[in-house]
């Protein structure tokens with residue numbers, strides 16, 4: 001049975017559960033449940049603190065886990081990212097009162113407050129900067145006003161938390177993060193679980209594709225076909241079928257959902273008609 005770690009709280013928890021549900025896995029009904037077995041899919045889910053997931057996975061007790069890239073790197077655990085999941089996107093950045101620093105080089109001798117000590121210490125070491133790091137559990141934005149640090153390093157998504165605290169980011173982003181599937185470093189190919197892991201990844205990839213693509217169908221004249229399929233090349237190649245009316249064909253191809261309306265306009269302009277898009281609920285590429 002495949003053993004999978006899932007975030008039990010915070011920004012990762014809800015979207016991770018939704019994605020697993022969309023991929024056809026049973027999920028817990030109550031937020032207090034710590035583990036459930038999905039017998040149909042031969043999987044056991046363990047609901048763990050996001051920050052601990054890389055540690056459990058690296059210990060070899062669990063086959064794979066879902067966590068944030070930033071949490072994986074911060075943990076220093078012996079685990080690696082195998083699939084990015086596209087949610088809980090954030091950047092990790094330094095911030096201070098406006099005008100107090102412009103880059104990592106200005107941090108020499110300063111104190112940096114953060115919940116991600118591993119990332120910050122590593123980044124400072126990479127740049128040869130000698131600064132102190134204070135670990136805080138959260139609400140790091142308040143640390144400057146309360147005199148615990150001159151600088152913070154924290155997760156930034158919309159920037160609202162920083163603005164509310166009167167702080168500004170400075171320097172280059174330290175890293176970009178999103179939810180990722182992880183597993184123990186070097187575990188690929190050596191385990192009996194390998195085919196089950198690959199099947200799990202294919203299911204999640206199917207959800208990602210279903211979320212980002214739509215199916216497009218339309219009719220066009222044979223003379224316009226080359227121009228039309230250039231607009232809708234599909235993933236492999238579009239399906240083209242004859243229509244009862246001679247000189248017309250029906251075309252079917254997957255297109256990126258974000259571009260669907262523009263593609264429909266362009267198809268219409270070259271003479272395509274009966275242009276439809278439909279949602280994809282699941283797929284295996």
Ligand SMILES: Nc1ncnc2c1ncn2[C@@H]1O[C@H](COP(=O)(O)OP(=O)(O)OP(=O)(O)O)[C@@H](O)[C@H]1O
Pocket residue numbers: 009010011012050051067068069070071088089090138155156157158177178179
């Ligand atoms: N506002 C946010 N937008 C997007 N991702 C976020 C946000 N806040 C945290 N994350 C991501 O969530 C993960 C951290 O999860 P964690 O549960 O430790 O913190 P949290 O979501 O801030 O929850 P809490 O602080 O309420 O416990 C990291 O990968 C981080 O990048």
Ligand SMILES: O=P(O)(O)OC[C@H]1O[C@H](OP(=O)(O)OP(=O)(O)O)[C@H](O)[C@@H]1O
Pocket residue numbers: 137138139140141154155156157158159160161162
């Ligand atoms: O850029 P924003 O959209 O404001 O999002 C970023 C904020 O969200 C998270 O905080 P959270 O609410 O989880 O509180 P915490 O600091 O206690 O973790 C993170 O730690 C930042 O503070």
Ligand SMILES: [Mg+2]
Pocket residue numbers: 138
């Ligand atoms: Mg938080």
